[in-house]
Amino acid sequence: MKSWGTTPATYPCSLVTIFEPQTKQQSDMNDMIFSPIDKRQLIHEIAEEVASRIIPQLQPPAQEDELIQIPEAMRLLGRSRTTINNWRREGFLKEQVINTRVYFKKSDILNAGHQKNGRKK
Structure with missing residues (x-):
């Protein structure tokens, strides 16, 4: 040793x-x-x-996981703020709260549009 x-x-x-x-x-x-x-x-x-x-x-999130706020989600889905808020309450849209602001993953919003009504935007 x-x-x-x-x-x-x-x-x-x-x-x-x-x-x-x-x-x-x-x-x-x-x-x-x-x-x-x-x-x-x-x-x-x-x-x-x-x-x-x-x-x-x-690093910024990948393009498909880009975070968007309610107005952009409304535009992508062609739905009103009330509908977006109802879907949030129902748990259909998964939100992320950062400093009291509500964000969604863009990919989740696009998938939600396809699931709810088959719309393609």
């Missing part, structure tokens, strides 16, 4: 110390990360991983 020893020469490892942002005090041992790569490389890899998870969420 190989022994790594305790000196940096025999155990290549960098110590990344996390600091509390409010106090700028060094954190306790629970907040230290031992890594076989240097601190800059570790930070770079963490940043890339975070970016790879955030960037896809910032």
Whole structure:
């Protein structure tokens, strides 16, 4: 069994110390990360991983999943606001509420038009 020893020469490892942002005090041992790569490389890899998870969420929705509001849904379906609201209450149209505004997926609206009356718009 190989022994790594305790000196940096025999155990290549960098110590990344996390600091509390409010106090700028060094954190306790629970907040230290031992890594076989240097601190800059570790930070770079963490940043890339975070970016790879955030960037896809910032992309606009696909064209078929474009979000539209009630006036556009009315125009696409050729129906009144009352009919759209009735269909929402019945659960026929699935809405998404964002900051108190009601949106529908455009693909859902187009499918609803075909299901309700076979209309093609």
